[in-house]
Amino acid sequence: MPHKMTRQQQKLKTRRSIIDAAFNLLDEQRSLSSISLREVARAAGIAPTSFYRHFKDIDELGLTLVDEAGLALRQLMRQARSRIDAGGGVIHTSVNTFMEFVVSNSNEFRLLLREHSGTSPAFRAAVLREIQHFIEELSDYTASHTGMGRQMASLQAEAMVKLVFSAGAEAIDASEVQRLAQAQRLIQQLRFIAKGASFYANKAG
Amino acid sequence: MPHKMTRQQQKLKTRRSIIDAAFNLLDEQRSLSSISLREVARAAGIAPTSFYRHFKDIDELGLTLVDEAGLALRQLMRQARSRIDAGGGVIHTSVNTFMEFVVSNSNEFRLLLREHSGTSPAFRAAVLREIQHFIEELSDYTASHTGMGRQMASLQAEAMVKLVFSAGAEAIDASEVQRLAQAQRLIQQLRFIAKGASFYANKAG
């Protein structure tokens, strides 16, 4: 029973329920471009026209969702880094953390995955920014921890992130045991890259 | 001026115009789930209801498109193999061939790319089959040409194919010069994997 609420608080609460409703609609069968304004409004418990009090478009809502999902992803990265510093292999820890994210925030990850190759240029660009961010941080980490040249580190990080996302795409529909097997494969593949990159770094800079 | 035509020929011709119309609708802004039956019919120059004489669903048409795109991809693979046998590095030749495909069959590739992480489980499965096929052939090739164990070859092939598809996804929206730079990066990354895989293969089998 909410006792009192300022107007702004109430508005924020409604906005949140719109966002949450949209996320819940984004299950394995729906994408941003296939959910309608009315559908979201219905799920959020407001009139269709009230939607406009919060977002000018369905696209504006979509960008908000991408941002939120990207934020969750960045939080994951921080979490992974702290675990690494606490011990445990870099690759192993990162992969496990990532897989946890895919499972526990599956709708968020699905959104990023889908809109990465979706129909909206704006959404694609937004997701790409998130991934670039991801690559950059990993690249910095690698460069500073291995003394590898920046260009090599960047190549390695890009390849790794792409593999991780691909694996995540498969993991999202997989069972627990399939996911574990996939994680093992991924870890080995990332080691290929790490090994190969360090080889070429020592050889040709 | 077509002089005469059997009924079957005429029907096949109409079917083809439906398929072609659908492919043409699948530009950078549209996906299978966002094109409507009426839209396809309009583009094909037939009445909406005539569509049903050829496909029971829009989904049935979708599966046909995925199959056709996959077929084009397989033809590409054959072409790449023949070029390899004629000399030139395996990786280099494969990447160039693939990039050519992405450019000259961009709508087909886009279809595969998009439906790979799309909303329809049936489409996803269909695309996955095509990719698995791709991986398997590369895996066989690697195993027989390097004497590497099947499991290692499979891991390597999977990683390579995933990287290639990721690069293709970026190449499709890129300019000529960007594409060339991207191809260079990809080639180097594939070398990482090849090097890493052969290292682990010699070490632990």
Place this chain on the structure above:
DNA sequence: TAAATTAGCGCACACTTGTACGCTCAATAT
């Protein structure tokens, strides 16, 4: 030649969609 088949069409129907417009009525500002 007569009968059967069938690709393609037009009409109709019940829905869903985005959004313009004007109202209410509670929270805020004056």
Place this chain on the structure above:
DNA sequence: ATATTGAGCGTACAAGTGTGCGCTAATTTA
């Protein structure tokens, strides 16, 4: 205490959708 604001609602409309039904006209079969 009074005036203003603004979140949320209901109504309405034009446009689009998938698809059932029955017709035509030409090809195929008998």
